[in-house]
Amino acid sequence: MDVIGRLQRQRTELTQALFKEGLLDEQFTQLQLLQDPNNPDFVAEVVSLFFEDSEKLLDELTRSLEQDPVDYKKVDAYVHQFKGSSSSIGAQRVKNACVIFRTCCEERSQEGCRQALQQVKHEFFLIKSRLEALLQLEQQILAAGGTIPFME
């Protein structure tokens, strides 16, 4: 019981930190609300989908930007995808970075795009590590027989 309480406190702190730092937004809460006994791993499933897709997309983006000439249309499509999925899980800062990326894309600025890609990557790995930590905590809580508290 003590372990669960500690884990849960950790989880709450972590989540609050994520919101406070602006890494996540309301949408993530919505996701959490969608998770119910019928669908217990919903958040984890979505988040891992997000990770998979995003890594693929980042690879594509990196490759596309190294080409000469750069196919901005393709890049833009990837960034759009990335932006869509990040806003779907509420990864606010990744989404914002994507917005900047798209602006650079429209300007056809290769240098800007590269910088933006770096920024997106940075934000992505940041949220990834934090979310993984969060999911891990939740796994531990569940493993310890606790329940995941909902944020009201």
Place this chain on the structure above:
Amino acid sequence: MCQASSKKTMKCRTDAIAVGTGKGFQGSTIARSNYQLGPGRLPAKWWVQASAPPAICPSAPNMQNQRVAKRWHLRLLVLWVLAGISVSIWVFYSMNADIVKRRRERLLNMCEERAWMLQDQFVSSLNHVRALTALVTTFHLGKQPSALDQDTFAVYAARTSFERPLMTGVAYAIRVLHSQREQFEREQGWVIKKMHSNELQPAQDEYAPTVLTQDTLSHLASLDLMSGEEDHENILRARASGKGALTSPFRLLESNHLGVVLTFTVYTTDLPPDASPEERINKTAGYMGGAFDFESLVENLLRQLAESQAIIVNVYDITNKSNPLVMYGLNTSIGTTVSHISKLEFGDPLRKHEMRCRFYKQPPVPWSAITTSTGILVIVLLIGHILYAAVNRIEKVEEDYRKMEELKLLAESADVARSQFLATVSHEIRTPMNGVLGMLQMLMDTDLDATQCDYARTAHESGKQLIKLINEMLDQAKIESGRMELENIPFDLRIILDDILSLFSAEIKDRGIELAVFVSEKVPAVLVGDPVRLHQIITNLVGNSVKFTDRGHIFICVHLVDDENRVDVPNSQACTEQSVEVEEEESWNSCNTLSGLEAADKKMSWETFKLSLMHGSSEPTSSCLETSDTVNLLFSVEDTGVGIPYQAQERVFMPFMQADSSTSRNYGGTGIGLSISKCLVELMRGEMTFVSKPSVGTTFRFGLPLKKGDPSMFKSHAEANWRHPQNAPLPTKFKGKKALVVDGRPVRSQVTRYHLQRLGIFVEIICSNECCSAVSRVIARCETTNSSSSGATGNIDMVLIDKDAWGPNTGVDFPDSLKKQTDAGLNGLLTAPKLILLAMSLNDEEACKAQKAGFKDIVVKPLRASNIALCLQVALGFGNHRLKVRELTEGPGSMHNLLSGKHILVVDDNRVNRRVAEGALVKFGAHVECAESGREAIAKLQLPHKFDACFMDVQMPEMDGFEATRRIRKAEIAAAERLPRNGEVKNGKHTYRVPILAMTADVIQATPEECARCGMDGYVSKPFEEEQLYKAVAIFFEAAH
């Protein structure tokens, strides 16, 4: 708190009764009337080109016409005046000539008369002188000695002088030859004297001394007539011719008057008429002479005649034509120049005489002619003046008219331009406003503190209102510019009204107002018209009522106009329907309206209602089979609000007019809604009126002629038209069920009945003003059921009780009363009907209480067939889902209600998004399938399919959402044509058209217009937001339960 208050002030408003200037609407009527008449000319202009076609453009040719006409008028006028003057001159001359002629005739007559008389008298004198010659011959010459002496002759002559009116006297001279002179002088005793001088006559060849004289000529005695020049000549002529001879006029002796002397010769023997002059001279014995004293005697004669003063008479001797000698009259210049000459015959062929007559006075001025002609002239000039003035006046009026027409055209074009401007600007404003609203919505979704959130929300509400206002102005402009086109499509009026109820249900929920709809049974299920506009009209009216009503009810009622008219006729047909038992309630309700409060329009009272119901139920078949394909519907929206002040009632329909300036402060609104509604009703060939009493309420009524449709028509058009094509038909599983409605208010019970009947439920009403009597009747009814199983009665499946049946919250206690009267309550009866409570609003506590009291379910008002059905599904155990009372009280169709059991296709290329959307929809009970691309979606939506809806990402690689939707729609249309209609039933779907909702993160990019253009039915923003999702989905699934 702060948020709440700001929200309240910004509450969406429909319209109001308004103050301001309403030029626009009037302008539009002018414009319309002009289109009908066309630019015309004054009808009074009859004399110019009466047959000419009306000029299209009244400026240039018209002016020319006018100028020509003006010149023409002037010429005509001058002609007229000239003709008038000549006529008057002619009249003058002819009249004058007539006068002169008559005067001349008069002169002639007078002259002739005088001449004749004179001649007559002269001749008679002359004859008498001749008779005297006979006397002398007989008595003087024939007798020896002479029987005549001077005295005898004088006496005789004097005595016969009346026979010689013109003669002063007569004398007899004897012929004495010189040889006989001495003897003669001896015999007589006197010597022959010379005339004029009275001296002794010197010796001559012969002499003619006067021997016998009348007394008046006694001075002639013994004078030798041969000595007088005239006499001498005369004597010679007389004796030679044997006839009387006249002298030329000369001064007579003694009297010195002008006169002539007549001489007859006396012969010694009678001579044959053909005797020669010598014989005559030889036989001459003497001479008889007479003196005509013209001057005095003719004067006397003429004086006897009438008008002797008026004319001047002259008698001339014209023997010598070149020198006429005056015999009588003054040869002066007195008198007129006009004269008449008459011949005179005095018996002496040598002498010629004539009479000349003149008027004494100058002819009088011909006043009659002058006045007559002057009068004519004056009349002519007056008429000319009048015509001139009239022409001028008409020209002026026409000129004014032309100017007015120009001004009117200007005004109209200005009006059109204004409308055009409004339309353009409104559209241009709307586009960025959508962006503003979208961004505000997004802003509100971000992490804002309370104040910021309040600001953003206020801004959002204001923006929404602005959009609403702009839409209204756009409508107004469209109507005014005549570009408002009405659709003619089949629709279901009842569904529209249900939709309006759900629109306002949230707003009135907490205000304790009862909102209800009643549609007469006789109104056909499918009508043809413009449902969107009808929706707009009713929404405006209801919105208006909602705004101004704080208590009581708002009641939308639709009847056939015929029913309304028949109400006034007393109906002998007894109400035989057993379910309407109305004998008691008259005394109970102060006003038999929906809420019991007084309504402005008394016509809507229960009496009316009852009658129209009676007709509806007693002759339903005849009304359904009416041959005419139009029905006249009477819509009324009754409220018990603040009413419209009497002085403001005239202005109600003017745009931007409100009852008074405080209205907009207290209630808000622009005042354009009612004006638009009225215009729309008029466009639909209807008429809108209202009755309002301040602090009692307002009833708006409008009649519309709508075509009847038939359901088959409805289905074939449905896919393209009305905005709820997905509305599933009302469930039919309740058909044949029996319900008992218990209520204290007859109108309310009828409303309930209307909705239940739509579900096919057979309804009986127990309408009683007291709870206990109602209870006993219910029990009696249920027991009847049990004892007799005839078809007319049958089992009661449910009992519906209004929460406020006999006053606030009295309905809730109904089951308790029921229990008190029967030992076991309703459950003790053989068939236990379900008790259902109808409530306007219900808090948790009350809900619990109701549940405890034995109510199976609660239906939250406003009543609609769909929410009753939903409730009954649960209560009667039809439903698939067990819904708690609490969930139901949340309002009709929470997310779960809406989506549970639905098959939904989610199309998104983004796995994460897809999963999130799926998760969200699954949570609300939907069965979700996913498609990764537009192509896959098309494949999955190949008909027949099981999907109820599709959520489509807009931006996808390969094929975006718009394109996919277009293709799906195309395929659906093709399929609809190919497959028979019964295919729909097989899939349990209304049509082939599946609702497609766009999913987009980009609210601005995916404008509603764009979505609609490619056949989408709406859009939801990504990520899903419950409220928005609900709104989008609710449209399709609301009535689908």
